[in-house]
Amino acid sequence: MVKKSFSDMACSLAQAMDVIGEWWSMLIVRDFFVGGGRRRFEQLRDSLGISRNILTERLRTLTDAGVIEKVPLQEGGRRYAYQLTEKGRDLLPVMISIMQWWERWEQEPGEGYMNVRDRKRGEEIGQVAVPNSQGEPMQYGDLFMTLRTPRGEMKIREWPLDFRSLSDDDLLDLPTDSLNAEAS
Amino acid sequence: MVKKSFSDMACSLAQAMDVIGEWWSMLIVRDFFVGGGRRRFEQLRDSLGISRNILTERLRTLTDAGVIEKVPLQEGGRRYAYQLTEKGRDLLPVMISIMQWWERWEQEPGEGYMNVRDRKRGEEIGQVAVPNSQGEPMQYGDLFMTLRTPRGEMKIREWPLDFRSLSDDDLLDLPTDSLNAEAS
DNA sequence: ACAAATTAGTTGCATTATAGAACTTTGATG
């Protein structure tokens, strides 16, 4: 009956969701991005319309995770701002990829609310994509997924979230010619 | 007291979070990706460890949103599979960017659970990044954000989630030389 | 200096979501 935590699952996505997967987290991060990386408590509350106690809790989660940090606005004062850390600013591809995905499928062309532009050139950014080693954009069908195990890198029949529970039967050896030298 | 819906907020991120922002949604999508795009109910339940009723509900949300679809396994049978739609497969950059973000900050080098490789070359994929119009990777500091309004494209002082509530005072004209011809 | 307002929360209560287990229904299997 306890709310399930993803943090003990052996999966990067599951662990990340424990930090940014809560209802408001990415919207709070969005507000930091459009606000130049720094926001105050009431500012967040006003622009998001979030309850104070929920905001308090989310800010704590994000602070504990190192996504934002709390800084006093003046020496000795008890008035604070929160600001994105380097780790928080590094969430930009996540935020942009979500917005672009939505706009690719749900939005009338040219209707987008928010535009992101290159500061130097003034031009709009391009689409976020998964690149191969040459930087060429890949689709899902162009890729395959493997798992690093104590036995080396493997294909896998079933993918439970906790990979430690896998039996040998679930592991399939990779055809060696599909792996380059860099990875064993 | 009703759980807030993001769908009426004038923000692509907020609207997308209504579909993929729920606790289990992206983990379910992950399971489809590693499972070749197709999964069955009990398969999802076993690998995720999710309750049946929650899974039922999430599958409905994802189906309604067009991310997955339900297909009968044989003609006339009442045994189904769920599979990613094109729109669902298009979530790949979202999933990969989240996993890569987590691994950049939280994982020992070489420890990653899951590897993604180019089917043609066999090599690991590169990092998902936000590109400028030339395809060069941008950081947060290299970018600025604008809003499309009835008055044209604008910089903005405050960014509430519902942009329709903005007053003229919140809107700042863009220096025209920072915009290229393509956008007014 | 003092009163009033603002900021950044905390507390309490009602509602909703989630987890887990037991139960149901239909199609598949021996």
Place this chain on the structure above:
DNA sequence: CATCAAAGTTCTATAATGCAACTAATTTGT
């Protein structure tokens, strides 16, 4: 034809959320 499995539904307890009211410290206004 009996049993099993697959895909849910229903039930109950606990946790999370939303809202409003309250609080304490710090600014701000006069």
